[in-house]
Amino acid sequence: MKNIENKEGSETIESLPSSTKLAIELKNITKRFGHVVANSDVNLKVSTGTIHGIVGENGAGKSTLMNILFGLYKPDSGMIFLNGQAVDVNSPEKSIALGIGMVHQHFMLVPTFTVLENAMLGNEGSMFLQSGEEFVLDRLRGLSENYGLDVDFEAIISETPVGMQQRVEILKALNRGAKILILDEPTGVLTPQETIGLFDILRSLREQGVTIVLITHKLKEIMSITDTVSVMRGGKVVANFSTEKTSPEELAENMVGRKVLLSIKKPTLKVGNPVLEVKNVSHESKDGVNVLKDISFDLRQGEILGIAGVAGNGQSELLDILSGIETLQRGKITVNDKTILPYQDWNSKKAREFGVAHVPEDRHKRGLVLPFYNYENSILGYHRNEEYSSGFLMDKRKIFNFVDDLVENFDVRPRSSSISSSKLSGGNQQKLVLAREIESNPKILLVGQPTRGVDIGAIERIYEDLMKLKSKGTAILLVSVELDEIMSLSDRIIVMNQGSIVGETNSSDATELDLGKMMSGLEKV
Amino acid sequence: MSDSNIIPKWLSVGLIPLMNLFLAFCVSGLFILFIGENPFRAISVMIKGAFYYPGAIGYTLYYTTNFIFTGLAVALAFHARLFNIGGEGQAYVGGLGVGLVCLVFDQHVVGFLVTILAILGSVIFGAIWGIIPGYLQAKRGSHIVITTIMFNFIAAALMVYLLVNVIIEPGQMSPETRDFASGVGLVQIHILAKYLGLDIAMSPLNLSFIVALTVSVGFWFLVWRTKFGYEVRSLGHSETAAIYAGIKVSSTIIIVMAISGGLAGLVAINELLGVHNKLLLGFTAGYGFTGIAVALMGRNHPFGIFLASLLFGALYQGGTELDFEFSSITREMVLLIQGLIILFSGALAYMLNPLVERAYLKYYGNYSSA
Numbered sequence: 001m002k003n004i005e006n007k008e009g010s011e012t013i014e015s016l017p018s019s020t021k022l023a024i025e026l027k028n029i030t031k032r033f034g035h036v037v038a039n040s041d042v043n044l045k046v047s048t049g050t051i052h053g054i055v056g057e058n059g060a061g062k063s064t065l066m067n068i069l070f071g072l073y074k075p076d077s078g079m080i081f082l083n084g085q086a087v088d089v090n091s092p093e094k095s096i097a098l099g100i101g102m103v104h105q106h107f108m109l110v111p112t113f114t115v116l117e118n119a120m121l122g123n124e125g126s127m128f129l130q131s132g133e134e135f136v137l138d139r140l141r142g143l144s145e146n147y148g149l150d151v152d153f154e155a156i157i158s159e160t161p162v163g164m165q166q167r168v169e170i171l172k173a174l175n176r177g178a179k180i181l182i183l184d185e186p187t188g189v190l191t192p193q194e195t196i197g198l199f200d201i202l203r204s205l206r207e208q209g210v211t212i213v214l215i216t217h218k219l220k221e222i223m224s225i226t227d228t229v230s231v232m233r234g235g236k237v238v239a240n241f242s243t244e245k246t247s248p249e250e251l252a253e254n255m256v257g258r259k260v261l262l263s264i265k266k267p268t269l270k271v272g273n274p275v276l277e278v279k280n281v282s283h284e285s286k287d288g289v290n291v292l293k294d295i296s297f298d299l300r301q302g303e304i305l306g307i308a309g310v311a312g313n314g315q316s317e318l319l320d321i322l323s324g325i326e327t328l329q330r331g332k333i334t335v336n337d338k339t340i341l342p343y344q345d346w347n348s349k350k351a352r353e354f355g356v357a358h359v360p361e362d363r364h365k366r367g368l369v370l371p372f373y374n375y376e377n378s379i380l381g382y383h384r385n386e387e388y389s390s391g392f393l394m395d396k397r398k399i400f401n402f403v404d405d406l407v408e409n410f411d412v413r414p415r416s417s418s419i420s421s422s423k424l425s426g427g428n429q430q431k432l433v434l435a436r437e438i439e440s441n442p443k444i445l446l447v448g449q450p451t452r453g454v455d456i457g458a459i460e461r462i463y464e465d466l467m468k469l470k471s472k473g474t475a476i477l478l479v480s481v482e483l484d485e486i487m488s489l490s491d492r493i494i495v496m497n498q499g500s501i502v503g504e505t506n507s508s509d510a511t512e513l514d515l516g517k518m519m520s521g522l523e524k525v
Numbered sequence: 526m527s528d529s530n531i532i533p534k535w536l537s538v539g540l541i542p543l544m545n546l547f548l549a550f551c552v553s554g555l556f557i558l559f560i561g562e563n564p565f566r567a568i569s570v571m572i573k574g575a576f577y578y579p580g581a582i583g584y585t586l587y588y589t590t591n592f593i594f595t596g597l598a599v600a601l602a603f604h605a606r607l608f609n610i611g612g613e614g615q616a617y618v619g620g621l622g623v624g625l626v627c628l629v630f631d632q633h634v635v636g637f638l639v640t641i642l643a644i645l646g647s648v649i650f651g652a653i654w655g656i657i658p659g660y661l662q663a664k665r666g667s668h669i670v671i672t673t674i675m676f677n678f679i680a681a682a683l684m685v686y687l688l689v690n691v692i693i694e695p696g697q698m699s700p701e702t703r704d705f706a707s708g709v710g711l712v713q714i715h716i717l718a719k720y721l722g723l724d725i726a727m728s729p730l731n732l733s734f735i736v737a738l739t740v741s742v743g744f745w746f747l748v749w750r751t752k753f754g755y756e757v758r759s760l761g762h763s764e765t766a767a768i769y770a771g772i773k774v775s776s777t778i779i780i781v782m783a784i785s786g787g788l789a790g791l792v793a794i795n796e797l798l799g800v801h802n803k804l805l806l807g808f809t810a811g812y813g814f815t816g817i818a819v820a821l822m823g824r825n826h827p828f829g830i831f832l833a834s835l836l837f838g839a840l841y842q843g844g845t846e847l848d849f850e851f852s853s854i855t856r857e858m859v860l861l862i863q864g865l866i867i868l869f870s871g872a873l874a875y876m877l878n879p880l881v882e883r884a885y886l887k888y889y890g891n892y893s894s895a
Contacts, residue, residue, distance in 0.1 A: 034886060325768055349771030358769070366769040369762045376755065381770035383755050392751050 651790015
């Protein structure tokens with residue numbers, strides 16, 4: 001493994017043209033949380049009218065840095081310069097007044113308000129709403145046309161698609177006079193087409209002199225839209241590049257601190273008999289919404305079936321039903337030749353008995369009991385098994401033997417059985433959950449968002465483990481919103497939109513654009 | 526309720542509760558000063574009253590016994606993130622179990638056996654009074670806080686009705702049953718000591734105290750060593766994770782409330798089998814409510830609950846002494862002091878945490894991050 005710790009300092013800064021005006025300059029920013037140093041002596045320069053990317057793994061300090069710039073956190077030391085002036089950004093109000101706007105990963109919109117009401121929030125224009133509305137609407141229309149921010153001002157936010165909600169966030173920032181726009185993981189919830197639309201908007205903003213800081217973990221996006229990019233690792237900026245002079249491989253290497261393999265070796269394997277058959281499954285949510293409509297598919301031994309789709313199109317509910325968390329309402333499921341009919345006794349316990357293991361989408365809410373120690377979490381769901389108990393008692397020694405091996409074999413760090421799982425990084429938490437489910441020797445593994453909030457090093461490992469499991473003949477159902485992941489891991493891909501299966505393809509034939517079209521419901525295949 | 530991750534455990538479970546207690550005593554001292562008494566003399570009377578005078582320790586431990594039972598009852602429910610406010614009612618109805626068993630059997634069956642049955646009766650009746658709110662929470666979504674509070678009132682009304690109209694000793698005015706037959710009941714420790722040739726002062730302390738200690742160990746075992754305890758704690762920390770793990774949420778809630786109610790019901794053995802030897806009105810005297818503070822202060826761990834129970838036992842006993850000794854300090858003043866302690870160590874339990882965290886980080890924090 002090549003160590004590239006020495007990438008800091010002057011040699012990389014030169015890639016920035018020194019003559020251009022700097023919109024943002026951060027000097028020696030340090031921020032501690034208790035023992036944790038989130039930002040250590042960070043320097044960052046962003047030129048006016050450029051798009052600057054910040055990449056880094058989870059916990060590298062990207063969000064902390066941006067929250068400092070936006071006035072949410074106060075740095076322990078360091079200086080902030082905006083357009084060459086030293087400023088003291090001590091609150092979001094102050095930073096908005098200084099012309100900084102931020103679009104958070106999770107939108108800060110009032111779901112019951114209209115687009116207009118949301119966009120004018122915090123800058124109503126007048127004491128009386130009506131006259132303010134007319135005034136603001138005029139200005140917003142102007143902005144909207146100028147930058148291609150296409151929105152319907154009358155619509156209620158909760159009824160608009162995510163893409164539009166994001167445009168409203170951008171409008172909101174511009175309405176408050178933002179000249180610097182920070183976007184935190186803006187494409188996580190978008191289809192490929194919507195992402196392209198967003199990037200067009202960002203480009204036109206740049207043309208008109210707006211400075212954009214883009215935080216993302218998707219290297220492809222960095223390559224396609226940014227002018228310059230900074231890589232953060234362990235609270236430090238470890239490298240700065242001009243985008244055209246770097247490559248995804250180089251960025252990844254800097255993010256992780258060693259060489260990483262981004263490609264996956266898929267074992268070639270003849271798929272066997274179907275082990276999971278889903279027939280005409282429909283589901284109605286508690287609010288009476290039809291979240292699944294007539295879903296049917298097969299999953300075979302040794303096969304990875306990917307389910308692609310924008311988040312919230314029924315994938316989560318499908319996983320919940322298959323794993324026994326939700327009751328089956330309509331349709332039929334056959335698991336290892338055992339048939340489950342609607343409203344039959346079907347729960348997570350039974351699912352495990354039938355050989356269905358489940359790595360849930362949300363490891364914090366479901367996969368782990370966070371305050372529990374690793375040894376307690378590593379038997380969650382399997383705690384009734386005889387291997388870990390004698391009678392009604394838990395057998396601590398057997399559990400510890402099992403867990404010590406588990407953290408060793410699956411490289412969970414720190415390698416400790418008696419540390420609270422809440423203290424593990426996202427990647428290690430995910431490794432622990434995956435390890436537990438794989439160790440149960442499942443016939444079928446349901447996996448939801450295996451790499452959400454997981455660092456690259458751990459992603460590599462997780463993919464490896466999944467491939468190993470596949471070559472043992474386990475059938476894997478993979479739900480992910482990361483198209484790349486679906487395309488590189490799966491043998492077969494089905495696409496879901498609004499609760500229905502809108503397409504199926506072999507992964508070898510799939511292209512991102514085709515899948516994107518299906519995901520947005522534009523095209524049936 | 527979450528303990529801090531920043532400061533070490535000895536600070537959060539050792540020092541901070543002591544600081545809370547100290548604050549409560551300081552404010553109490555101000556009140557005592559305000560009514561013209563010397564707070565230092567008052568505290569010395571209290572301590573002597575709780576530990577020094579003949580029989581004082583016995584009385585203190587007798588109160589402690591009640592608080593252990595109700596504290597454990599509240600704590601078990603807390604582990605499943607259920608707030609059982611109904612300890613008072615469950616203890617009261619537990620008393621009905623004791624009373625009915627004794628009244629029905631004590632003329633026909635040998636005393637020892639009746640006592641065993643009466644103990645079971647207290648547990649079962651207390652459990653029933655816990656199961657109903659548990660069922661309503663689990664299956665009908667009625668909030669446990671509301672239902673358990675209501676069940677305290679129902680229990681009180683039911684007991685008044687029964688004691689005034691049904692099981693009152695015929696021909697007498699006060700709402701009590703007849704005395705249980707001799708031979709029924711739990712031996713008081715001073716009597717037991719006399720058999721062993723020891724001479725200790727008379728006090729109501731009885732074998733229930735031993736039961737309380739045994740149950741405490743059992744509690745620890747149940748919560749941290751059994752599969753059921755594991756499921757309860759999973760459910761308490763994260764209901765979604767519990768469902769994912771295939772744990773049956775509603776039946777777990779109901780069983781937890783049954784055990785919790787049963788624990789509270791055991792107060793009746795201390796009061797009725799150990800002391801009064803009959804069922805009488807209002808014997809629970811607020812022990813069920815104080816159990817909430819005990820559990821909170823004891824951080825839901827049996828050892829902590831034991832210490833907190835000892836503190837409250839000492840307060841009850843020392844407070845009575847305070848009432849005797851000073852003409853100006855009345856029963857109400859003693860209640861005020863108890864209230865302040867509950868306020869500081871229960872409701873304001875985490876008030877000092879930020880302060881201690883900051884101080885800790887200031888003196889220790891920078892070394893490790895440097």
